[in-house]
Amino acid sequence: MFRCVCKRIFFWGIGGFISISGYAQTTITGGLAHLGASKPLLAQINPETVSDSWQAGAITISQSQDTPSADGSLLRDMGGLRPWLARYGMTLSIQDINELWGNATGGIASPNGDGKGSGTGPSYIGITLSAMMVDMEKMIGLKGGTFNISALQIRGRGITQDHLADFNPISGFEADRSTRLFELWYQQSFLRGALDVKIGQQDLDTEFLMSDYASLYLNANFGWPMGPSVNLYAGGPSWPLAAPAIRLSYRSGEKYTIMFAAADDNPSANRDSSVFGVTGNLADPTSQTARDSSGTLFNMGTGALLITEIQYAFNPQFGNSGHTASHPGLPGIYKVGGYYDTAQFPDYRYNTQGQFLGATGGTPRRVRGNWLIYGIIDQLIWRPSPAVPRALGLFIRATGNSDDRNIISFALDTGLNLTAPFSGRMNDTLGLGWGIGRATSGVRAYDRAHGALVQGNENHFELTYRAQITPWMVVQPDFQYILNPSGGIGDPSCPTRRIGNEAIFGFHTNVNF
Numbered sequence: 001m002f003r004c005v006c007k008r009i010f011f012w013g014i015g016g017f018i019s020i021s022g023y024a025q026t027t028i029t030g031g032l033a034h035l036g037a038s039k040p041l042l043a044q045i046n047p048e049t050v051s052d053s054w055q056a057g058a059i060t061i062s063q064s065q066d067t068p069s070a071d072g073s074l075l076r077d078m079g080g081l082r083p084w085l086a087r088y089g090m091t092l093s094i095q096d097i098n099e100l101w102g103n104a105t106g107g108i109a110s111p112n113g114d115g116k117g118s119g120t121g122p123s124y125i126g127i128t129l130s131a132m133m134v135d136m137e138k139m140i141g142l143k144g145g146t147f148n149i150s151a152l153q154i155r156g157r158g159i160t161q162d163h164l165a166d167f168n169p170i171s172g173f174e175a176d177r178s179t180r181l182f183e184l185w186y187q188q189s190f191l192r193g194a195l196d197v198k199i200g201q202q203d204l205d206t207e208f209l210m211s212d213y214a215s216l217y218l219n220a221n222f223g224w225p226m227g228p229s230v231n232l233y234a235g236g237p238s239w240p241l242a243a244p245a246i247r248l249s250y251r252s253g254e255k256y257t258i259m260f261a262a263a264d265d266n267p268s269a270n271r272d273s274s275v276f277g278v279t280g281n282l283a284d285p286t287s288q289t290a291r292d293s294s295g296t297l298f299n300m301g302t303g304a305l306l307i308t309e310i311q312y313a314f315n316p317q318f319g320n321s322g323h324t325a326s327h328p329g330l331p332g333i334y335k336v337g338g339y340y341d342t343a344q345f346p347d348y349r350y351n352t353q354g355q356f357l358g359a360t361g362g363t364p365r366r367v368r369g370n371w372l373i374y375g376i377i378d379q380l381i382w383r384p385s386p387a388v389p390r391a392l393g394l395f396i397r398a399t400g401n402s403d404d405r406n407i408i409s410f411a412l413d414t415g416l417n418l419t420a421p422f423s424g425r426m427n428d429t430l431g432l433g434w435g436i437g438r439a440t441s442g443v444r445a446y447d448r449a450h451g452a453l454v455q456g457n458e459n460h461f462e463l464t465y466r467a468q469i470t471p472w473m474v475v476q477p478d479f480q481y482i483l484n485p486s487g488g489i490g491d492p493s494c495p496t497r498r499i500g501n502e503a504i505f506g507f508h509t510n511v512n513f
Contacts, residue, residue: 009245035164074472075513089138094513097127097505099171099218101159106485106500109493110167123159125173127152144189144196150182152240159504165492166485167408167437167458168229170504172220175240181296183242198247204261205238207247208307208337213378213395213417216431217462218478218508226411226437227372227399231342234268236305241267257311265305267297267343303343311335314379332379341370345405348442356451372401389427390420402440409440415462427468439487453498455487476508 077083078092085092102122129152129220136145158174160166188402205224214222221230224238237243245263252258300489315329344366351362376397383391396414415433420426439455461481468474482502491499 021314072471073512087138089135091130091133091135093129093133095129096511096513097129097173097509099125099508101125101170101174101504101506103159103163104505105504106482106502107163108491108499115479123157123162125154125156125158125171125175127154127173127175131183144193146187147185148187149184151180152182153179153320154240156314164482164485164502164504164505165489165499166460166482166502167221167487168226168460168483169220170225170480171218171506171508172200172239173218174220180240182240192458194252195248198245198249200244201242202245202247202263203237203239203242204245204247204263204305204307207249207259208261208309208339209374209376209397209399209411211376211378211395211397212333213393214397214413214415214433216417216429216434216466217415217464218476218506219433219435219462219480221411221435221437221460222413222415225397225399225413226408226435227374227401227406228339230408230437231370231372231401231406232305233266233302233343236265236341237263237267240285242265254316255313257313258308259311259337263303263305263307265343265491266302278443305341306340307339308337330380330383332377334378335376337392338371338373342368343370344368345370347404348440348446349404356449358446367405370402370405372399374399388420390418393417393419404440404442405442407443408437409439411435412504418427422467425467429466431462431464431466433462433464437487452495453488453490455489457484458487459483474510476510478506478508480504480506 052235073082075094082092093481100122103123129150131148131150134147136142136147145255152175154175154177156177158169158171160169160171160174164170164352180451181201183202184198185198185202187196187198189196208226209225210223216222224235229235229238234241234328237245243263243264243266247259247261249257249259312334314332314334317331345368346364347357347367349357350365351357353360353362354365355362358363374397376395378393378395380391380393394416396412398410398412399410400410413433413435415431419428421430422427436457436459438457444454444456459482461483463477463480464476464478466474466476480503482504485499485502488498
């Protein structure tokens with residue numbers, strides 16, 4: 001989130017192929033900040049500024065209490081509008097993201113054509129995000145209260161859907177075209193800020209299951225990871241599909257944070273499995289906005305997603321030079337967590353008559369419940385001195401879950417981020433990341449019984465460079481290589497031949513208005 005995006009489900013038939021795009025986080029200059037705490041954490045991805053959820057929330061609230069700086073915005077104070085809003089505790093944020101992608105090798109022909117085209121066509125995707133955050137103490141005197149509302153305008157069409165057929169999108173911004181409400185929530189803090197409760201329409205990927213360092217990268221797998229994005233209905237409550245939820249966070253001192261959330265597990269309300277057929281918008285069967293194009297469905301009818309996470313801050317530092325000097329160690333954040341989904345999911349092994357699904361077909365039986373566990377490390381591993389911006393950070397994230405009712409059983413992402421890689425470019429970041437996702441034994445058994453190519457591992461590599469051109473604009477050239485797309489499924493135009501490896505070039509811009 002942005003690493004995402006609207007989750008996409010689409011069906012190629014033979015091989016039982018699913019691809020659901022997930023959330024992918026993204027970055028922009030300006031230090032650790034939330035866009036109204038309503039989208040993936042927007043961070044200056046400096047290995048020295050790894051934040052835990054409490055730090056991010058504290059920074060968000062503190063920003064709403066001060067007159068916003070115009071230096072990081074193209075429209076500056078908007079003719080006096082921003083200072084006027086700030087007097088009443090309101091902060092207006094607007095960002096515009098645009099991406100252009102092209103695939104040089106491999107891939108598939110567009111499913112919208114006659115099946116004879118190449119898989120190398122270019123693709124454009126654009127997002128405009130706006131958010132209004134209200135400090136309730138300034139507005140009505142309610143201390144510790146924050147109200148947030150945000151909306152999205154999504155345009156273009158993702159390259160993954162048309163030309164790549166990967167497990168997760170090549171860009172976390174790929175989404176179905178729509179203009180929609182995103183989040184609508186109220187947050188209240190207690191115990192001098194140690195405890196806070198957030199309730200309302202919200203996504204969970206800004207706080208759970210996220211790596212700050214991984215948010216540098218554009219591939220959706222580095223944001224809301226492959227496990228929940230592919231296994232949950234519509235990828236779960238992650239960008240841009242928020243859901244009704246309640247989230248609790250308790251910070252014990254500077255080092256420990258405990259979080260829990262209960263949310264509707266399916267913001268799109270679509271329970272159809274793409275392995276066994278898709279219903280909905282006949283003009284665009286991949287659409288996840290067919291039932292809720294406005295973002296106001298507020299679905300509560302499928303199941304509950306219960307997620308918890310424990311964070312430990314190692315050598316915590318808050319970007320204050322004085323504080324940093326008193327903590328000379330290398331900072332890091334260590335997280336463990338997991339979720340349980342109470343909904344029913346299709347079983348890849350058996351149909352409703354108890355027969356092997358891949359061999360005999362029929363309707364898959366449904367089994368109740370789904371779970372995933374995960375661990376995350378964000379660790380600074382080198383810097384010349386605390387006073388120098390150049391630093392090297394490492395991230396590792398692993399997820400694991402059951403085999404019989406999921407597409408992905410195991411996923412791992414890791415990478416290295418180098419801040420200030422060149423002299424005179426103190427706000428730039430160079431990143432090299434790699435990840436892998438493995439198809440479950442249930443999917444592989446279905447493929448064998450169905451006589452299709454058996455899916456295995458998909459590997460994704462990404463080399464990216466985020467450059468701050470002005471205080472309000474970031475550009476990011478990007479190269480990705482996908483090895484064994486979707487674990488090696490068959491090409492729709494020739495099911496006995498696997499989709500070729502993909503070399504994708506992209507260019508991302510982010511403008512803060």
